[in-house]
Amino acid sequence: MEPFDPAELPELLKLYYRRLFPYAQYYRWLNYGGVVKNYFQHREFSFTLKDDIYIRYQSFNNQSDLEKEMQKMNPYKIDIGAVYSHRGNGSAVTWLCRPNQHNTVKLGAFQAQEKELVFDIDMTDYDDVRRCCSSADICSKCWTLMTMAIRIIDRALKEDFGFKHRLWVYSGRRGVHCWVCDESVRKLSSAVRSGIVEYLSLVKGGQDVKKKVHLSENVHPFVRKSISIIKKYFEGYALVGQDILENKESWDKILALVPETMHNDLQQNFQKHHSSLQRWEYLKKAASQCPSNIKNEKCGPWLEWEIMLQYCFPRLDINVSKGINHLLKSPFSVHPKTGRISVPIDLQKVDQFDPFAVPTISSICHELDAIFTSEAEKEENQAESDIKHRTRDYKKTSLAPYVKVFEQFLENLDKSRKGELLKKSDLQKDF
């Protein structure tokens, strides 16, 4: 893959926005079939331009308007906000100042009305339980955390909450986002969104808290099903990859999560074993045998589950999800530091997803150049070939399969909408 140099961004973005960004599909998504008047026109976009100039409350009339503006402004970052009661009129500010108020509309009347339910899962939130990397770094070993997170959260959104249209997107550096786009979901209140995040949360406490997961005797089906998912990955990820019981330093962290009465026994026996796998087996046995002689100390499978959950269960940022007006990085946006495109993730192939194989803006521009020069040599009319190829350019690059995933998502949205309209017209026919 072509190495990415942030200094080249202005030029690369120019090409990306002119030839590669999938405007048609993007508009198809956010327009939601044009069923609600002005839904697209009242949507807030925010652009971060060169030199950290940040503009909020952008709104666009239609796909062509969006295209022109993006090509004109060449944003480094694009965020999507809520659908408001009115159009935004933009506010150009430097990132240090607060955005302007809106003078055209009485302030109270300009309200965020609808937005997709979004989730942001960030690898830095797992720094206390991953040994391979920290902070903004990721590697193939710890990426499994994201795989498990996607599986656990997606199952719950689909099976427990009945949400049908869920788009998972790679953030471009160290995490994933989820956009839940069902019509009813876009209308959910902030209180219900918070409730959903609470339902999905198990790991509680900051740096000062050692034991972050406490299960009650009654294990809720959501927890039980999440544990089943983690069990599939635990050996490979935690015992082999992360090697969480490798040595005294690492297994002391686990001991901090079990009752003190078990410590001596475990320490002694861990010395005797030779791998994390063996030590974990021993721990499980010890936990199931330990009598609960101390009030509220847990034994049996709960202990084992609590450890697994602390090391593997998804950690969500409630602030991202609860606010209807919260801005989130747009799919197909470029990450300014890594150059990676925020691409949709194919849920059917989530185990195979490799963040390091995600195309960067330099790589796809490079691919495009190579194809273009070789094809242009064959074409006679330069201008003609330019237009002819414009709409299909991304298809010739590594971006294509990701756009396909996006299109499948859009197909499902369309199908649902048609189904709803049929239902409504059927009801009307009865009268």
Added chain:
Amino acid sequence: MEFSGVKRRKPWLIGDQRKASYPHSLQFYLQPPSENISLIEFENLAIDRLKLLKSVENLGVSYVKGTELYQSKLEAEIRRLKFSYRESLEDEYEPRRKDHISHFILRLAYCQSEDLRRWFIQQEMDLLRFRFSILPKDKIQSFLQDSHLHFEAISEEEKNLREQEIIASSTSLGGPKLELEYVYKIPFADALDLFRGRKVYLENGFAYVPLKDIVAIILNEFRAKLSKALALSTKSFPPCMRQLHKALRENHHLRHGGRMQYGLFLKGIGLTLEQALQFWKQEFIKGKMDPDKFDKGYSYNIRHSFGKEGKRTDYTPFSCLKIILTNPPSQGDYHGCPFRHSDPELLKQKLQSYKITPGGISQILDLVKGTHYQVACQKYFEMTHNVDDCGFSLNHPNQFFVESQRVLNGGKDIKKESIPPETPQPKQSAQKTKNASSALASLNSSLEMDMEGLEDYFSE
């Protein structure tokens, strides 16, 4: 718009109709009553309900709620005051009707201050909780249906399929006793307090809620609706009536001019004529006035203004012009039009206390300076109801009230379904106020915004 008083209507219903209008011993009071009854009866109704709510309060303090002793004492009290309580009794029409009407009378009396609202809601909730607890299990479903709540009891097979999950999720169930419990299926968003703490089983967007937990949800919903209705009542009072009400609250006494103006206004609101009398009586009792003296003195006066005594002239509630031009208030009076009769500085303070923006206040004061008092009031309407144009030309305080209720209950309400009325709708109705109606539905963001705006009124 004509405000010439309420037309009399025969309130008597025949047999089946009576049963249909109050099918259950308890209700959520979704629709205001629409009939007239005699003056004396209304006095008694409101006093009785007040006595009942006071008993509810006292019993709740003296005994642990839900215990046998508490239940039996409360039941005795309800029976004594002849309110409805038992589902299975025959010919419960009168007590249920009494329950319905007295609730709405007290709503108006209790809406205007945070303390009163809280007290009223608390006692009404305790009363509802008791009544629900003695409802036979097989009657619950039909009660929920009639109250337009989307609670569906699931079948035995459906329950069996999910037995393990439901037991594992619900902390209110003590062990595997699921066969004895009814389980209800409701949209997950309607069970927020349950699902957020993973205290209920979720499947495909629905929460499977055992009966015990349903009660909590229903009570919460009742509280939310009642809060909203009370706050809306306040918001719908024009400034001239709000200041009278405030004065009455604080001083428990209004002089003649104030009584006339306010009494007639309340009359014009149109729920019933005679609630005003009860309202006055309550207020005066608080001010330690002798009830006898009240009956002979003030109540005569009010009956007079309603046309029950003397010339039997049905006095019409005062129009804006009449309030502005006649009988200006003097020291110690609280009637009149605040825009006309208040000192501009005092008016400014008052508007600030009603949370009007500085921009709005200055616009209003400008209009007052130009003697456009009614337009100033329209501006006040626009600011408090968050509309650009009030859409009417104000000439009557009752018009303000009706327009306000229209705005507040019109476009921004929850699901607008066609709901069959609890009571049969009269052919010619008086200016009726429709409180927030409709079924339990997921909160949408506009409803949330409504509530946010209303919080200001709670802190008045």
